[in-house]
């Protein structure tokens with residue numbers, strides 16, 4: 275029961291139908307008004323109550339990149355008008371986020387970046403100009419003018435962006451505010467700018483217009499505000515008239531992960547809870563909104579029940595499923611396509627210029643290109659087939675069935691999901707199994723005839739109008755002298771049967787799969803007393819397996835230690851001695867920018883070693899002999915070698931179908947195994963399904 279989620283709430287005078295806020299996301303769609311409006315319309319129609327737009331810069335210097343809206347330009351308001359109509363047309367509410375990136379800005383050429391002080395940013399790779407008093411006043415006026423214009427345009431609220439290390443947060447931080455004037459020098463003066471912005475916005479919109487302030491609960495940057503100082507500022511903002519506090523966690527320069535998959539669900543909500551208690555102690559009733567790694571409404575319900583927050587902000591989950599709220603309200607939780615926090619099609623794109631979408635929902639951001647309305651079924655409806663039920667195959671089958679075709683989906687393993695079944699065993703990646711769960715139920719709802727444990731043979735498809743070949747990949751083999759001297763497994767064998775892996779492991783390859791595998795093994799999977807799984811029930815068919823080797827409690831402890839906050843336990847020793855090896859020079863190649871650093875940090879913390887720039891020579895009873903660039907040899911001690919050095923496309927079915935004259939389309943890893951890119955696989959599944 276989601277009784278708390280679906281109880282009404284208020285933000286100032288604004289009445290909300292439930293306690294889920296669709297949080298702000300920059301989409302890189304902002305300069306395509308019809309696409310932007312279509313994106314938000316689907317979310318509004320799917321039950322979102324209050325939606326917060328992506329950050330819109332209050333002036334040109336505050337822009338986060340070339341595709342940000344800048345509110346002192348008329349075209350920004352024209353773009354937003356279409357979205358406003360779309361959202362209001364579906365009965366939802368829209369808040370405009372007022373944004374200034376400060377030293378994180380990436381404005382147009384010729385526009386200088388500005389900040390409280392000239393402190394270099396690793397994120398934007400710029401050193402901003404320190405603002406003088408007049409410039410500060412002008413930026414405050416720009417916030418106020420944008421707020422008044424938002425109210426006049428018909429927005430239901432504004433949200434002032436003051437967290438994640440953007441301009442307002444920079445003024446509050448002793449790390450980035452080195453001033454000694456009325457805007458900096460001590461905690462009171464560092465609070466002056468955030469409070470002045472709020473006061474100006476309030477004066478511009480009047481006492482009865484909802485103003486939400488997103489403020490930092492924890493910066494997680496050494497030398498920045500302490501959590502206590504952040505809480506002090508939040509209380510001041512509430513006392514100064516914010517109608518709600520939306521608590522952000524971490525900066526773009528943080529060394530503690532806050533949004534990656536390896537962050538346990540809801541792990542930072544207690545920081546919002548601490549602020550909520552401080553607000554209450556001050557005699558205020560300002561609602562507190564919490565966020566970060568809450569990807570389902572049952573989790574939001576638990577957070578509300580815990581009493582840490584009054585509302586829950588969810589952003590990426592609305593990319594993964596625009597009908598998240600409506601489905602949950604209707605009790606159809608199994609039909610919710612869950613955000614798995616991979617960041618690959620959203621955050622990794624939003625920090626560049628590519629349109630944001632979603633790995634597990636490639637329609638996101640392209641609603642106009644792939645309309646949801648089903649085509650009229652042709653009488654009699656055509657029967658088509660999909661061979662292989664990994665990401666590309668699952669997506670193709672769902673797309674074809676949604677278009678009114680009769681679909682057979684054939685999978686040789688005992689469960690659909692392909693490599694997602696392996697990924698789901700990795701510490702912090704259990705949500706990948708939620709994708710499998712979603713497709714199992716969605717395909718059933720759509721009437722797809724799914725057959726597992728069956729090899730696809732061309733002659734079985736002669737009566738089908740079309741076949742989508744999504745038969746995936748096979749691990750690349752690496753054969754070395756001395757192979758009989760040491761057990762050698764490929765990565766799929768190691769995932770499926772970790773008990774076959776000894777305690778000293780050399781992993782050949784250091785891409786995403788090798789890194790995932792190292793993470794699984796170092797935590798003890800397959801060992802007696804290991805923290806998690808002791809194997810699955812088949813190569814890619816471990817039906818019902820949930821979770822990875824590292825428990826949520828261990829991950830929580832690790833991040834809290836790194837963040838220096840209370841409640842951390844001791845680090846467990848590594849269960850295995852693992853070395854990942856690469857010919858090239860980058861471990862974790864192919865992992866997205868927003869995630870790679872956190873994954874590598876977690877591996878280092880877990881005790882995994884890495885060696886790059888090596889050539890593989892031979893195996894001996896003592897381990898794997900490698901040579902460096904000078905030819906000098908070294909033995910990497912190992913009792914097991916695991917090969918995770920890429921994969922090859924596997925699509926013999928395509929040739930067999932061609933010989934029989936059956937039309938087919940090859941997609942996913944079966945077409946191109948480079949990087950084993952799941953974003954590309956889902957996307958190709960969508961395109962192939964839509965094109966048949």
Ligand code: SF4
Pocket residue numbers: 590591593594612613614615616617618619620621631632633634635
């Ligand atoms: Fe979530 Fe990944 Fe989709 Fe982003 S791309 S919304 S992180 S599933």
